[in-house]
Amino acid sequence: MRKRWTGLVTAACLVVTAAPSLSVAAPAARAPQERPAAASGEVTDYCRGQCHDVLPPGENGSATAAQIILNKLTGAKPGHSDDQLGKYADLVDSYAGLTNDKLSTFFNDSSFGVPDGQVESRKQPGGRDDVTITRDKSGIPHIKGTTRSGTEYGAGYAAGQDRLWMMDVFRHIGRGELTSFAGGAEANRQLEQQFYLGGAYKESELKAQVERVRDSGPRGRKAYQDVTAYLQGLNRYIADAKKGLYFPGEYDLTGNADVFTGEGIEPFRPTDLVAIGTVISALFGSGGGKQVAAALVKQAAEHKYGKKQGEQVYQAFRMQNDPEADLTLHDGQRFDYAASPEHPRGVAMPDPGSVSEQQVVYDPTGSAADGGDGGQTAKRADGKGAGTGSVGESARDRSATSDANLRHKPKFAKARGALSGGVLPKDLFARKHGMSNALVVSGKHTDTGNPVAVFGPQTGYFAPQLLMLQEIQGPGLSARGAAFAGLNMYVQLGRGQDYAWSATSANQNMTDTYAVDLCNTDGSPATKDSTAYMFHGACTPMEKLVRKNAWSPSIADGTKAGSYKLVAHRTNYGVVRYRATIDGKPVAYTTLRSTYHHEVDTLLGFQMFNDPAAVTGPKSFQKAASRIGYTFNWFYADARHTAYYNSGLNPTRSPDVDPNLPIRASEKTEWRDWDPKTNTVPNTPYAAHPNDIDQDYYESWNNKIAKGYTVAGFGDGPVYRSNLLNDRIKSLISGGKKVSRASLTRAMEDAAVTDLRGESVLPLLLKVIDTEKVTDPGQKAAVDSLRTWLDDGAKRKETGPGSRSYAHADAIRVMDAWWPLLVEAEFRPGLGAGLYGALTHALQLDETPSTPGDGVAHKGSSFQHGWWSYVHKDLRKALGGKVPGSAPRTFCGAEDLAQCRQTLLSTLEKAAQTPAGKTYPGDDVCKAGDQWCADAIQQRPLGGITHELTNWQNRPTYQQVVQFPAHR
Incomplete structure (x- = not known):
């Protein structure tokens, strides 16, 4: 331990000596002396300088241990870690006078390619001659390949350069292993506890998702090949970083790697990407699952006012299809989905006072500074345990984790303190996420006759950001924009050669809550603690998915050593979330998400977004969006058209089932054509999803989509934040006024403050x-x-x-x-x-x-x-x-x-x-x-580098401003 600490201090001393140059150092985790390589041929860019984007704080999300320490001592930051933060923040003070020619002051030029004068470095990773990573003077990687495998290899290498630590954090969250990896801080414990019930998988099930997509047809095989090449590039970067000793310093500061060798940093596998995708899906792409909370409102309303008036009060506050709600599709379109039937059957209302949360933590030892578990989720709401019997293991089959993951040795307290409070907000999964916005105006209302779009996702503000910027050009791939690190084999939100696209969270209901009758396999009377349930007439044991976590003490925040088991009780109807009684008989409430076991399927839609042969106009874009299982509103703009499509794996329900309340589990109330073995269900028809081409304008800030289309939540009525956008767009186009890129950006920013x-x-x-x-x-x-x-x-x-x-x-x-x-x-x-x-x-x-x-x-x-x-x-x-x-x-x-x-x-x-x-x-x-x-x-x-606070604005994290003057 002393040897490792001495090495860290020595490195820190060397860095402090060179402090003036390090404040503008090249990105920390990129190898020094990158050899030049010739740029590949340019791709035709139909945006002609009229595409812009921004993603604070900066592209570089890596820092060595020495740079992290220097940041704590002097405030110096690695290069490109915050060079987009100022331009993003400064729009607040300057938007009123914004003109088209001033957009570049507050946004990056998102044209394809890198002009010679803007090249910061070129590298052919792994010595390959079929791919070049050219970084511009903002540090953004432009990946160009002459082969598809080389292109994806470069995407993986660039991801490692810019987001390796964060990707590692997310693959551990996705498996419920955050505390063993990043420490037992309360925020880490609460975060993994919240997520585990929503994303518990066996390692074999993660692998099965990959194999299912691989075997699904030509695009699936191509996606598997892309992932394989991507991981080769990512793992080559890990090997290079270990050899060159420029791997992220958080590994050493959390005891996960040796400062001299990098030993402890594990290579990535396909199943790691599935784990990352599961986290992203839970955060931004799923709707529903809150039916128990709705049932408690309905029950309380009927108790207060009686059944008839109580139902009226419940419906008024639920606002399923409020006639005054702001609609994204506002030209009279109607798409009926997930509304409550007039006379529902199988509603599973709990007995008053009987609902308690499912226990997730078992066998806890002291962990917090006070020696207690520190996690109130270790008990149910009524203070009683839930679940009995032996616990089987479903931990991942990985060879070299335990020693490195549990080695939390004393560190330089100020640097370690940046990580001690938890690497992510403790309530990241406890609250709804639907924060993005979009303003898209048809060409008939614009200055040039070409549509204008100002749109982007609000994924939260982190350092480094969850998203990364990139351009990717290769056979069948041509796009620039943002992608979630670890999933950036394709751009997920951005622009192609002659079109741009973005998304907002839609929140329609694709997660149902079922009440399953509890039983005991030995025939004894069931209780709320029983761990078997009735399925198609048979008493069936629940499956227990278990994750063992342990952590060492931290001198930074006084956290003691501790350990616990995370246990998810799983049924064919999903994971148990609550226990209750109905008419005195014990039940478990489960949540069944249509995309559970199917997160990877969505990859094919993103693949199509990046393929210029697959997206040639609005209709083909909508077809690509329909391949995405997550609940998103997708917006599109090219030189001639605008378009909208609502994605999501929407199950078909019996017409007398109410998806907005808990459902009594039975064969009659199950999703139509549902296969419980693989949790596979057909999507509702393509045309049944809200869709439109060339409406006068589209605006979305997670508001109601269209008449009849029920979103999963309360309060979507006459006042919603999307009104701030709607009113400003209406004002822009009133009286024959013409909208420009600048004026639409001004409207967005005025709403933002x-x-x-x-x-x-x-x-x-x-x-x-x-x-x-x-x-x-x-x-x-x-x-x-x-x-x-x-x-x-x-x-x-x-x-x-x-x-x-x-x-x-x-x-x-x-x-x-x-x-x-x-x-x-x-x-x-x-x-x-x-x-x-x-x-x-x-x-x-x-x-x-x-x-x-x-x-x-x-x-x-x-x-x-x-x-x-x-x-x-x-x-x-x-x-x-x-x-x-x-x-x-x-x-x-x-x-x-x-x-x-x-x-x-x-x-x-x-x-x-x-x-x-x-x-x-x-x-x-x-x-x-x-x-x-x-x-x-x-x-x-999310790591050791911190940034200054910036003024408030209610705005997407990543944002594009685009207007294409030409089309293929």
Whole structure:
């Protein structure tokens, strides 16, 4: 141990000596003295300089141990680790005057190829002459191959250069092995516990996914060959990095590799990519699975109001198909899917008070600083254990993991501290993800007659970013854009030769919850703890998938050594998530996702996106998108057309089954043509998925897609953040105005700094208050402050660049404090504690930039989930209006407008008196009361390099601005 530590300190001393040059060093994990190689032939680029993109903080996501230590000591960063952060952040202060010729100030030029003057390095990885990686002066790899295998080899090598540590983290999360790899910090433990129930697999099952795609036809065979070549390149980089001692320093700082040899870094296998894909699918591409929470709302509503009115109240708050919802497809198109039938059968409502969460942690030993497990998920909600009997192992078959993964030796505390709190947010899988947006305008409304698109995914802010930028050019491959590291054999969001595409999360229901009757195979009476269930008339044992994790102590945060088993109880209807009783009989609630065992199938759609022969126009793009099993809204633009397609493996259900509530498991309620052995189900027909070509414009911010198409969640009503985009696009095209790339970017950014509550709900709040004159001086001051803020656009924007303080700061502070107070005072008295609690569990009250309630602060994405539509409808009703889709009663003031007004004023007065330190309580990066800092975006460290906070904006992480003037 001393020898390794001495070597690390020696390396650090050498780096500190050379500190001035290292602050702009070449990317840390790229081999020095890369030999030049000639660039391959250029591909025709039909965008002609009118395509741009940006992905903060920077392309380089690697740093050696010495560079990590230097970063902690001096703030110096490896080159290209944050050179896109400034241009991304600066748009906030400059968007008002943005013109087309200024776009390059805030975005990269995403043209194909690298001009000679922009070349930073060229390399032929592995000494191969059939591929060249040319890096431009932003460090972005441009991979060109003369053979397809060489091209994919280069993609794998570039991924290793830029994201090796992060890819390793994700392959361990995908197997439920994060703590054994990255340490027993509470965040790591909670993260892997949350994920394990949603993505538990045997190693053989990961392998089976790969083989199924390989044997699925010509494209499947080609994908398998691509993956094989990609892994060869990635593993060659690992070998080169070990030999050259420039592998990521996080391996040594977590005890996973030797500082002198890199021993402990394992090569990647195809099943590792499946594990990574499983994580990405769980984060961004699945909808549904929350039917138990919905059932508890329905149950509480019926308990409060009786069956008939309770059902009406439940439907009003559920907002399955609210007539006022903002629609992406707004020309009258209708696509019926997953709505609740009028007279459902097989609804599995639990007995009141009987629901408890399935235990996931077993045999825990001391781990947190206080010596306890630190994970409340080790117990069910009622404090009782769930699951008995022997536990079988399904750990992965890998040869060299244990010693390296458990070797957490004392480190230089300041460097180790960057990793001690957990490498990812602890609630990453506990909350919904649907954060991307898209603005696409048809050519009939643009300055040149060519469509304009400003779109991108919001994958969160991390350092390094989950996505990486690349260009890939080779036989059957021609694209530039972003891809999830570890899956970047293809560009997943970006542009081809004469078209561009992007996606937003769609959230339609492709995950159902089933109630299975519990039994015991020995014939004894079943209990809630039973580990067998009835399947097609037979008592069938649940399968137990187990992962053993252990970790050593950390001197950085006081974490003690510990270990536990993660156990998932699996049935043919999916993994058990809850236990309950129905009519006194024990059941288990399982969640069955249509893409479970089928994550890899989606690879073929992305392959087609990158193939210029497969995508030649909007219809062929839609066909490619239909091959993707994840729930996404796909948007397309070329020089002539725009298009939309909703992807997702949508199962067909019996017409009398309600997919929005738990379903009693039986052969009659199963998905149509479902094979339980492989969890294979046919997709609904291609044309049944929402789709469109050349609508006047498309906008999406995870809102409702089309009439009749039910999304999986509450609160999708008249106020949704997509309204911020819709209103601005309408304004741009009104009266024959013509849209440019710059004007559409301005519209996006104006929405990005606007408070949704301020723009959409505050006018109604003031209208109620204005029914009488406000006489109280304190109340009047607060009202006047909010009115002035509203008149100025309800922005959350600095007084000037770098000021770190908001214009209208006090009005914003009051609004942030007021909203939760007014919602509770408006609804809780009428709903009652039980129903109000169930509803707040199903849908959080608020999501400001500083809201810490979902466990993740400084995340940028805001105003997706909240009670804005509920307040909006209720206030309009209180004012005497006719409100489509509203609840059968008024909650604010209980039918008394004067009382409603008093409720608003009393809560406003309380909010005005709430100190900033309580509204913005502070955290590990901000002092209490610092409003700007509380809102600010943090690039959450996944490794040892950290970055400065930047001003808040509600905007995609990766974003394109495109307008093609020509087409093939």
